[in-house]
Amino acid sequence: MINYGLGGKTAVVTGGASGIGLACAHALARSGAAVSVWDLNGDAAEEAASALRTHGHRTHSAAVDVGDSAAVDAAMDTVVREFGRVHIVVGNAGIGGEQASSGDYSDSGWRAVINVNLNGVFYTQRAAIRAMRTAGGGTIINMASILGQVGFMNASAYVAAKHGVVGMTQAAAWEHAADGVRINAVGPGFIRTPLVEQSLDDDALAFLKSQHAFQRLGEPQEVAEIVAWLASDAASFVTGAYYPVDGGYLAR
Ligand code: NAI
Numbered sequence: 001m002i003n004y005g006l007g008g009k010t011a012v013v014t015g016g017a018s019g020i021g022l023a024c025a026h027a028l029a030r031s032g033a034a035v036s037v038w039d040l041n042g043d044a045a046e047e048a049a050s051a052l053r054t055h056g057h058r059t060h061s062a063a064v065d066v067g068d069s070a071a072v073d074a075a076m077d078t079v080v081r082e083f084g085r086v087h088i089v090v091g092n093a094g095i096g097g098e099q100a101s102s103g104d105y106s107d108s109g110w111r112a113v114i115n116v117n118l119n120g121v122f123y124t125q126r127a128a129i130r131a132m133r134t135a136g137g138g139t140i141i142n143m144a145s146i147l148g149q150v151g152f153m154n155a156s157a158y159v160a161a162k163h164g165v166v167g168m169t170q171a172a173a174w175e176h177a178a179d180g181v182r183i184n185a186v187g188p189g190f191i192r193t194p195l196v197e198q199s200l201d202d203d204a205l206a207f208l209k210s211q212h213a214f215q216r217l218g219e220p221q222e223v224a225e226i227v228a229w230l231a232s233d234a235a236s237f238v239t240g241a242y243y244p245v246d247g248g249y250l251a252r
Contacts, residue, residue, distance in 0.1 A: 002225075004232035007032030010083040011231065012076070014066050014124050015093030017044035019193030020143065023220035024090050025052065027228040033088060034058035036079045040065050040093070066093045066120030069127075076127040085135040088231040089128035091121040091165075092143040096199050102156045110157045117161035122168060125183065129176055137180020141230050142169050144185040146246045162187075166242050173240030182239040184230050189246030191218040213248025 011028045015021040016037035029035045029052045037052075039045035042063025049061035060082060064075045079086050094117045098109030121142050132138030147155065148162035169185040176183065190196055190208045196217065200208070209216050223245050229235055230243070244250050 001027070001030060002228075004031040004228045004234065006088070006228070006232060009033045009087040009231075010036070010079065010085060011088035011090065012036045012038060012079055012086055012124075012128070013090045013092055014038045014064065014120070015040075015143075016090075017041055017048045019195055020188065020191060020220045020223050021090070021092040022048055023224035024092060024227045025049075027221070027224035028088065028090075028231060029055070029057040029059070031228055031232070033231070034060075034083055036060040036062065036075075036083070036086075038062050038064040038066070038075060038093070066091075066124055067115040069119075069123040072120075072123040072127050076131050080131050080135075086128065086131050087138045088141075089124060089132075089138070090141045090143070090227055090231075091124040091128075093120055093124075094143060094161075094195075096195050097155070097157055099154045099199075101154055105156055113157035114161055117158060118164045118168075121165050125168070125172060129172065129179070129181055132181045133176065133179035137182075139182040139231055139235075140172075140184070141227050142183070142185045144169070144187045144242065146187050146189050146244060146249045148185065148187055148242070149244075149250055169242070170240045177239055182230075182235070184235075184238060184240070185242045186223060186226055186230070187242055187244040187246060187250075188223045189218055189244070189249040191220055191223060193220055211249055212246065213251065216247065218245060218247055 017039035045061040049059035097113035
């Protein structure tokens with residue numbers, strides 16, 4: 001694993017207790033960052049943070065629902081108070097949500113997905129920008145998806161939210177470049193995490209694998225690697241970009 005030289009920096013990872021977020025927390029910590037793990041599941045967030053602490057990393061955890069903007073603002077204030085400032089924020093928390101065709105999608109299903117996967121990323125990004133621009137800058141990485149570029153059946157809310165995350169990232173990157181804030185999006189293909197494994201049967205998993213050139217799902221660490229790079233000064237000229245980590249899914 002490459003060390004991206006994040007010593008002295010503080011990172012926040014939302015949805016950091018599981019899957020891709022957990023892998024990001026580990027990758028950032030391994031490169032030297034202090035990591036604040038936020039998750040709806042506060043116990044799981046603390047478990048993730050304490051596992052990192054046993055490896056000597058400085059960590060913090062918080063129970064945060066990213067769909068609640070006041071909770072996001074309060075948690076960001078806490079991190080700034082405890083660590084002095086925040087340099088890296090990964091807006092990763094997300095849910096799969098209702099699976100239904102657009103004609104059958106429910107109001108509550110639509111609102112639930114949009115509130116976490118789009119509003120939640122916006123609230124996190126906004127709190128990050130406010131904390132960073134007064135402190136000399138920072139970097140934000142928003143977790144989009146291949147489904148921020150193309151459609152997918154029976155997931156209209158998820159697809160809409162992820163397209164929204166990509167657009168929002170591009171707009172904010174221009175707005176806040178002068179503040180020294182770099183903002184990018186990462187677009188994983190299907191990754192082997194609880195979100196995917198718990199919602200799909202064997203046939204569906206086999207189909208999804210076949211949609212990637214490598215004929216397999218990705219691993220959370222394979223996404224975390226590009227997040228750590230984007231968080232580092234090695235990516236100093238990168239902003240407003242969308243990076244697929246998708247085993248070739250979009251290349252066909
Ligand atoms: P996961 O289900 O393993 O982890 C998601 C974490 O987010 C969980 O710990 C959960 O408690 C937390 N969470 C859910 N709602 C929350 C809320 N309102 N506030 C705070 N935390 C909340 O999921 P996975 O697969 O690691 O997904 C992470 C991100 O990556 C999501 O944004 C997802 O849309 C995205 N993604 C995942 C892909 C995959 O194939 N697994 C593919 C493309 C994107």
